[in-house]
Structures are given as C-alpha cells and as structure tokens.
Amino acid sequence: MITGDLKNKVDRVWDAFWSGGIANPLEVIEQITYLLFIRRLDDLQTLAEKKANRTGQPVEGPLFQPGQDELRWSRFKSREPGVMFKIVGAGVFPLLRTLGGDGSTYSEHMKDARFTIPTPALLSRVVDMLDDIPMDNRDTTGDLYEYMLSKIASAGQNGQFRTPRHIIKLMVNMTAPQPTDEVCDPAAGTSGFLVAASEYVREHHPSVMTDAKQREHFHHGMFHGYDFDSTMLRIGSMNMLLHGVEQPDIRYRDSLSEGASDEEGSYSLILANPPFAGSLDNESTSKDLQRVVKTKKTELLFLALFLRLLKPGGRAAVIVPDGVLFGSSKAHKDLRRILVEDQKLEAVVKLPSGVFKPYAGVSTAILFFTKTNSGGTDHVWFYDVHADGFSLDDKRNPIEANDLPDVLARGLSASEPGSPERDRARTDQSFLVPKADIAAQSYDLSLNRYREAVHDEVEHRAPLDILADLENLEAEIQHGLADLRALLS
Structure with a gap:
C-alpha cells in the first residue's frame, strides 16, 4: 500500500509536469516511465558490476558501453540543469531507442521514445524528485506505478x-x-x-x-x-x-x-x-x-x-x-x-x-x-x-x-x-x-x-367499508359547511 509520504512525492512530480507545460496525463506518465526506465538501467548495470567485482569476471552484457558513463542516472542526476538537459535529450534518449535494454521486450517499445520535457529547469526538478523516491522494493515501486496509472482515470x-x-x-x-x-x-x-x-x-x-x-x-x-x-x-x-x-x-x-x-x-x-x-x-x-x-x-x-x-x-x-x-x-x-x-x-x-x-x-x-x-x-x-x-x-x-x-x-x-x-x-x-x-x-x-421477485402480501379493507367511511366524511363536511353558512348569514 502506498504511504501518504510517497503519495505526496508522486503528486509533486505530477504537479511539476503540469506547471511546467505538460498537461496531457498520458504524456506525463510516459515521460516519467522513460525516466524510471533510465534509472532501472543504471541499477541493473550497478548490480552487474558488483557481481563482476565479486567473481573477478567481466560485466555480463553491459548496458552502458565504455565512454557512456555520463548517460547513467547516477552520473547525470547531479549535473547542472543545462548540461543534464543536453545529456538526456542528445545522449540518453538516442541510447534508449537503440539499446538492447536488459535483454527483454522493453527495448522494443522504446524505439519510438520521444523526449518532450520542455525545459532544463523542469527536467532537473523531476529528476531530483524521482531520485528521492525509493525504488528498491518491488511492492513499493509497483504501488507507485499503480497510483500514477490511477491518475489517468481521475484526470x-x-x-x-x-x-x-x-x-x-x-x-x-x-x-x-x-x-x-x-x-x-x-x-x-x-x-x-x-x-x-x-x-x-x-x-x-x-x-x-x-x-x-x-x-x-x-x-x-x-x-x-x-x-x-x-x-x-x-x-x-x-x-x-x-x-x-x-x-x-x-x-x-x-x-x-x-x-x-x-x-x-x-x-x-x-x-x-x-x-x-x-x-x-x-x-x-x-x-x-x-x-x-x-x-x-x-x-x-x-x-x-x-x-x-x-x-x-x-x-x-x-x-x-x-x-x-x-x-x-x-x-x-x-x-x-x-x-x-x-x-x-x-x-x-x-x-x-x-x-x-x-x-x-x-x-x-x-x-x-x-x-x-x-x-x-x-x-x-x-x-x-x-x-x-x-x-x-x-x-x-x-x-x-x-x-x-x-x-x-x-x-x-x-x-x-x-x-x-x-x-x-x-x-x-x-x-x-x-x-x-x-x-x-x-x-x-x-x-x-431468472430472479424471482418478492411481493409483499397486503391486506386491503372491504370496498363497502371504505365507501361507508367516505359517506361519513362527506356528511361531516356538509355539516361543517352548513354551520359556516349560518355564521355568515
């Protein structure tokens, strides 16, 4: 279950996109998806490097080749906004469109990835916010993403x-x-x-x-x-x-x-x-x-x-x-x-x-x-x-x-x-x-x-009894009118 603190962090990311000029909820979640994917790639590379250090073997299937270190989330997240914007737009997204990814079908769906965040300031804000969200727990990340998906409907x-x-x-x-x-x-x-x-x-x-x-x-x-x-x-x-x-x-x-x-x-x-x-x-x-x-x-x-x-x-x-x-x-x-x-x-x-x-x-x-x-x-x-x-x-x-x-x-x-x-x-x-x-x-x-309706049995009075009551009521009304007429004459 997503906590109130994490929910507030996602809301702030979402609000940053809207105030930064991206109002389409699908575009917002798509851009967040790309950034989360970039962060995931860096995490996978880090895990592979740790395994290689333990075994003394080279990194298996490196996601980032020599000379591409600046394209990793852990590297560009601390760069000046203008530099970060250039790295992400001119380096990271072209890599996404051609990268084999983590060997899965995800890379197939990234081939048309477009970077539409309009300003360096917005990118820097969003990267800082996403970096502050813990992504190392599968249940937490899943709930976070479900919460973002719910915003498509609520919008x-x-x-x-x-x-x-x-x-x-x-x-x-x-x-x-x-x-x-x-x-x-x-x-x-x-x-x-x-x-x-x-x-x-x-x-x-x-x-x-x-x-x-x-x-x-x-x-x-x-x-x-x-x-x-x-x-x-x-x-x-x-x-x-x-x-x-x-x-x-x-x-x-x-x-x-x-x-x-x-x-x-x-x-x-x-x-x-x-x-x-x-x-x-x-x-x-x-x-x-x-x-x-x-x-x-x-x-x-x-x-x-x-x-x-x-x-x-x-x-x-x-x-x-x-x-x-x-x-x-x-x-x-x-x-x-x-x-x-x-x-x-x-x-x-x-x-x-x-x-x-x-x-x-x-x-x-x-x-x-x-x-x-x-x-x-x-x-x-x-x-x-x-x-x-x-x-x-x-x-x-x-x-x-x-x-x-x-x-x-x-x-x-x-x-x-x-x-x-x-x-x-x-x-x-x-x-x-x-x-x-x-x-x-x-x-x-x-x-x-196929449903059978339940009808409550209702007992009604005899019609002649109802008519008798109506006649008595009518007699009382006539008697009252006669008394009123006598008072006015």
Missing part, C-alpha cells in the same frame, strides 16, 4: 485503459492463476490484469521464485499482452517491470484483425476487459472469428477470440457489456449458445453501472467460463453485486458496503456438489440456474430473467 482522459484494481483482483482471485499457466490479455492496456496475476502467483506459490524452472517460466513465458497503442505498450511494459517480471511478452497487435488469432489454443488463462464501443469494418476483421460468430460488434468478436486463443481446459474471466447477456440478434444468441452448450459457462457476476465512473456509466458483467469444446455446463451461478466498496457516482469515494468478498467466498464453492449455493432461492442475491432453464430462455444470461 478524465483515456480512462478506458484502466480497469479498477479491486475488480481485477476479484477476477484474478476467482481464477487462481497457477505457476504453470500461460496468461493472456488480448487488450492489455496498462497490463493491470497481468500484473495482478503475477502478484497472485508470487503470494500463493512462493516456490515460483526458488524453483529454477518455474522462475524461468514466470519471467519469460507466463505473461502475454497485446495492444495496438504504442504508448500503452510502453506503460504496460514498465508496469510489469516495476512489479518484478523480467521479460513478459508484450506486443503490438490489433487482436481482432486478420491473422491476429494465429495462436489458437496457446493460453490456459485469459483475463480481460476488452473495448466494446462501436463496431469494425468487415474487411479488417479476422475471417476466422467471423466464422465463429457473424458480426461486426467488438464485444462479440472478442469473446470469439478468447475461445479461439484458449487451450482446451483453459479458463477465462472477462468483462462484457450487459447487451452481450440479452442481445436478441442471431450473433448474440449463437455466441451465448456456444458458451452454454459447447463450453462450460460457470458464472455471471453482474456489476453495478457506476463501477467504471467517472469515465463510463455502462452496465457490465463478468463472465467466467472454461473451454472444453465438449460442453460441461450444468448450472450457471449468478450474483448481483450491489456495492463494490466505493460510491457509484463520479467521485467513487470509499464506502463500507462491499459485496466483492462475498462474491469470492461464494463463487469459489458454487460449483461444488455440497455447495450452500445450491439451496439458495432465486430471490437471493446469488443463486444457481440449471442449464435447461437457460436454454429454454434462448440462452439469455441476464440475471433478472
């Missing part, structure tokens, strides 16, 4: 790139990533889902850092993310780096385009909140996906993509707009039928419409399913989330009411034979619905379709 711009962290955590905890998983987010954005999955594995499977084979898989083969925004790729890559993942597979890709689904059956877990606004041109959309579901709607195409990318036995937790649950088009019905009849649909968790405020008020739900290609749906578990721990207005202030712990506790046991959920009535907040009932409703997955 009201490009917030669609960020899913609330507590919603991500629920989805990750429900799917319980394992050390052997290959996790993919085909609409990765800032890599929030991949980061949360990595943190879950570290916490619940400590052996992943001590077993050589597991550690190699964790750093080089476990995490895969795609996006077609180069800024998001850079930010997402740095997010992974600051959370201790050395070489994730973060790549440029339009996930719905022709040829993007080449990696059929490659992943065992998909976590995603794909974009679902608008539709695509038929010419640019993958024909493989359109063979699964004939549509131009992105939310349906992404679901088809998830099914294609998953291995048999692979599982998914994905956010979809409510329209996917009850849409009446053939494409909507076909895709829901596939989920229920051909795969194993496990749960539909309905989220309140304010979860994505202030930048979106759309109603959404989380779908949990497993790819089987042979059916397996027995019952589908539904949960109606009323509160997520935050107010559902634009301010999203913390509140006491929070259903998410209950969702997790009930959801993990919902499919078990002796689960208490099997005895829940459809008037409750959560309940199970047999597959046959869903099929009978054209595979409608909206919770309200």
Whole structure:
C-alpha cells in the first residue's frame, strides 16, 4: 500500500509536469516511465558490476558501453540543469531507442521514445524528485506505478485503459492463476490484469521464485499482452517491470484483425476487459472469428477470440457489456449458445453501472467460463453485486458496503456438489440456474430473467367499508359547511 509520504512525492512530480507545460496525463506518465526506465538501467548495470567485482569476471552484457558513463542516472542526476538537459535529450534518449535494454521486450517499445520535457529547469526538478523516491522494493515501486496509472482515470482522459484494481483482483482471485499457466490479455492496456496475476502467483506459490524452472517460466513465458497503442505498450511494459517480471511478452497487435488469432489454443488463462464501443469494418476483421460468430460488434468478436486463443481446459474471466447477456440478434444468441452448450459457462457476476465512473456509466458483467469444446455446463451461478466498496457516482469515494468478498467466498464453492449455493432461492442475491432453464430462455444470461421477485402480501379493507367511511366524511363536511353558512348569514 502506498504511504501518504510517497503519495505526496508522486503528486509533486505530477504537479511539476503540469506547471511546467505538460498537461496531457498520458504524456506525463510516459515521460516519467522513460525516466524510471533510465534509472532501472543504471541499477541493473550497478548490480552487474558488483557481481563482476565479486567473481573477478567481466560485466555480463553491459548496458552502458565504455565512454557512456555520463548517460547513467547516477552520473547525470547531479549535473547542472543545462548540461543534464543536453545529456538526456542528445545522449540518453538516442541510447534508449537503440539499446538492447536488459535483454527483454522493453527495448522494443522504446524505439519510438520521444523526449518532450520542455525545459532544463523542469527536467532537473523531476529528476531530483524521482531520485528521492525509493525504488528498491518491488511492492513499493509497483504501488507507485499503480497510483500514477490511477491518475489517468481521475484526470478524465483515456480512462478506458484502466480497469479498477479491486475488480481485477476479484477476477484474478476467482481464477487462481497457477505457476504453470500461460496468461493472456488480448487488450492489455496498462497490463493491470497481468500484473495482478503475477502478484497472485508470487503470494500463493512462493516456490515460483526458488524453483529454477518455474522462475524461468514466470519471467519469460507466463505473461502475454497485446495492444495496438504504442504508448500503452510502453506503460504496460514498465508496469510489469516495476512489479518484478523480467521479460513478459508484450506486443503490438490489433487482436481482432486478420491473422491476429494465429495462436489458437496457446493460453490456459485469459483475463480481460476488452473495448466494446462501436463496431469494425468487415474487411479488417479476422475471417476466422467471423466464422465463429457473424458480426461486426467488438464485444462479440472478442469473446470469439478468447475461445479461439484458449487451450482446451483453459479458463477465462472477462468483462462484457450487459447487451452481450440479452442481445436478441442471431450473433448474440449463437455466441451465448456456444458458451452454454459447447463450453462450460460457470458464472455471471453482474456489476453495478457506476463501477467504471467517472469515465463510463455502462452496465457490465463478468463472465467466467472454461473451454472444453465438449460442453460441461450444468448450472450457471449468478450474483448481483450491489456495492463494490466505493460510491457509484463520479467521485467513487470509499464506502463500507462491499459485496466483492462475498462474491469470492461464494463463487469459489458454487460449483461444488455440497455447495450452500445450491439451496439458495432465486430471490437471493446469488443463486444457481440449471442449464435447461437457460436454454429454454434462448440462452439469455441476464440475471433478472431468472430472479424471482418478492411481493409483499397486503391486506386491503372491504370496498363497502371504505365507501361507508367516505359517506361519513362527506356528511361531516356538509355539516361543517352548513354551520359556516349560518355564521355568515
């Protein structure tokens, strides 16, 4: 958890950029990303030098070649602002664009790095502030970066790139990533889902850092993310780096385009909140996906993509707009039928419409399913989330009411034979619905379709008694009017 002191330091860095003439929150975080990356490179070089001194061997894969010492963070941070500005602009950034980095995919996303800090004074201020922030603890650096990412949403711009962290955590905890998983987010954005999955594995499977084979898989083969925004790729890559993942597979890709689904059956877990606004041109959309579901709607195409990318036995937790649950088009019905009849649909968790405020008020739900290609749906578990721990207005202030712990506790046991959920009535907040009932409703997955409303029994008086009371009241009014008339005459 980020402390108040560290939070204030980040706020001061952010304010310095704004007062220095950079107002776009994405540009601010991108420039901070570059500077943090530069600092990370210097830290890696320092570690390699210490190892070389202990072993008496030369430095393995030096990041800075002889004559490039002035480009290191530890060297230029104390230089006069004008000199520092020249070193960073004319030396460090050209190095970033060509450097092999730490041998990871990060360098690929730095090839278009642009230095846009406008003045030496601003650069000097920002470098001093960033140097004062401790970056040697993985949890601290990760929380710092998450806090900076949250500012994209709170600024009201490009917030669609960020899913609330507590919603991500629920989805990750429900799917319980394992050390052997290959996790993919085909609409990765800032890599929030991949980061949360990595943190879950570290916490619940400590052996992943001590077993050589597991550690190699964790750093080089476990995490895969795609996006077609180069800024998001850079930010997402740095997010992974600051959370201790050395070489994730973060790549440029339009996930719905022709040829993007080449990696059929490659992943065992998909976590995603794909974009679902608008539709695509038929010419640019993958024909493989359109063979699964004939549509131009992105939310349906992404679901088809998830099914294609998953291995048999692979599982998914994905956010979809409510329209996917009850849409009446053939494409909507076909895709829901596939989920229920051909795969194993496990749960539909309905989220309140304010979860994505202030930048979106759309109603959404989380779908949990497993790819089987042979059916397996027995019952589908539904949960109606009323509160997520935050107010559902634009301010999203913390509140006491929070259903998410209950969702997790009930959801993990919902499919078990002796689960208490099997005895829940459809008037409750959560309940199970047999597959046959869903099929009978054209595979409608909206919770309200199956919820039973509770009607309070109200006893009414006999109509003749009510009429008698009205007649008595009318007689009293007439008597009063007669008395009033007598007084006035």
